[in-house]
Amino acid sequence: MTDRYFRRSGLARPFGGCFVAETLVAPLVDLERRFLEALDDASFNAQLDMLLRDLAGRPTPLLRARRLGDALGCELYLKREDLVHTGAHKLNNALGQCLLAQRSGRRRVLAETGAGQHGVATATAAAALGLECEVHMGTRDVERQATNVRRMELLGARVIATDAGDATLKEAVSSALRAWVDDPDSTTYVIGSALGPHPYPRMVAHFQRVIGDEARRQILERTGALPDVAVACVGGGSNAIGLFSAFxxxxxELVGVEAGGEGIETGRHAARMASGSTGGVIGVLHGSRSRLLQDADGQVRATTSISAGLDYPSLGPEHADLETSGRARYTSATDRLALEACLELTRTEGILPALESSHALASVRSESARYAGRRVLVCLSGRGDKDLSTIAEHIAAGGRHE
Structure with missing residues (x-):
């Protein structure tokens, strides 16, 4: 089963696979079958296109950020996923997976969430399609994303808080998987990022590819040329793989930016691709083999990030594969640099980005010499309304950002 799923995942070993409880094998095989059928189903694709257009508000704009680009010495373009309905790219994938669930007769969907955006997106898609929705979330993230918790509840979702472990995204995924094991026949797990057991990484990448396809078409229409560099933040990696897929x-050049937390050297970060003793090694988490932060005993290490959506100890297997093959480069940005980038975009372009997206901007700022004179495309994966309390707390603590 595992060997077959390595081959079918389309990735080079040792990444990907399907490491799950026996109870979930049949639901995953069924999910893959339904997904592959949907790819060639004209009515499914027409309905999804309608939802993406009329509910999500696609296509999203491509903005040339002239003031910030001039300050950084590059030609900077922002793919405005922050303007998707619900405030982030997560709705693209949630609509696709919830539509699959509805068409297969499932009455309930499960989701995990860290920053809350996938939870809100899944609750929105479920409400639009008449499905019950249950969202699992770590108690730490419930506190720092309280606004999104209220949004989910208003949309009719039941929010399940877990205080296990670090009470962040890792624990939310574990909690959602346990709930799926308990009811695999009438429930579908709508995973929010390009991780988990096959076929989830491939499925999420497909539903998020709309980001890259639109951006590619838009920048060609605008400039007559492709970007020199495409940059996106990487937690699990859904907005990044969606952008990268089209190029x-x-x-x-493809650049993924992880959460550097308090600094790679401190070990308090979520940079799985970092080298040295504090970086990630190959391991299995939540049904998939990828790069993973773990200690010498094989235990998953705690992560640290100002952004709830990047606070995860592993990442999607496609990203591990891209890094190993050399097709993409992965770097990181600290909490401080992400906050500074967030404030700079807000004050130069009038756009408040999510703290997740701010890591991508921070990387462009810190490597401005590398990108001088080049055409740089950044995926602005979400808006920062959800992060206002976190931003205010850090400004108050630091003072100098005022």
């Missing part, structure tokens, strides 16, 4: 066969 895989082009001479475009």
């Amino acid at each position: 895989m066969d082009d001479a475009v």
Whole structure:
């Protein structure tokens, strides 16, 4: 089963696979079958296109950020996923997976969430399609994303808080998987990022590819050329793989930016691709083999990030594969640099980005010499309304950001 799923995941070993409880094998095989059928189903694709257009508000704009680009010495373009209904790219995937669930006769969907955006997106899609919705979330994230918790509840979702472990995204995924094991026949797990057991990484990448396809078409129409560089933040990696997918066969540098937390050298971060003793090694978490932060005994290490959506000890297997093959480069940005980038975009372009997206901007700022004179495309994966309390707390603590 595992070997077959390695081959079918489309990734080079040792990444990907399907490491799950026996109870979930049949639901995953059924999910893959339904997904592959949907790819060639004209009515499914027409309904999804309608939902993406009329509910999500696609296509999203491509903005040339002239003031910030001039300050950084590059030609900077922002793919405005912050303008998707619900405030982030997560709705693209949630609509696709919830539509699959509805068409297969499932009455309930489960989801996990860290920053709350996938929870809100899944609750929104479930409400639009008449499905019951249950969202699992760590208690730490419930506190720092209280606004999104209220949004989910208003949309009719039941929010399940877990205080296990670090009470963040890792525990939310574990809690949602346990709930799916308890009821695999009438429930579908709508995973929010390009991670988990096959076929989830491939499925999420497919539903998020709309980001890259639109951006590619828009920048060609605008400039007559492709970007030199495409940059996106990477937690699990859904917005990044969605952006990267459209440029895989082009001479475009792909850059993923992880959460550097308090600094790579401190070990208090979520940078799985970092080298040295504090970086990640190959391991299995939540049904998939990828790069993983773990200690010498194989225990998953705690993560640290100002952004709830990047606070996860592993990442999608496609990203581990892209890094190993050399097709994409992965770097990181600290909490401090992400906050500074967030404030700079807000004050130069009038756009308040999510703290997750701010890591991508921070990388462009810190490597401005590398990108000087180049055409740089950044995925602005979400808006920062959800982070206002966190931003205010850090400004008050630091003072100098005022």
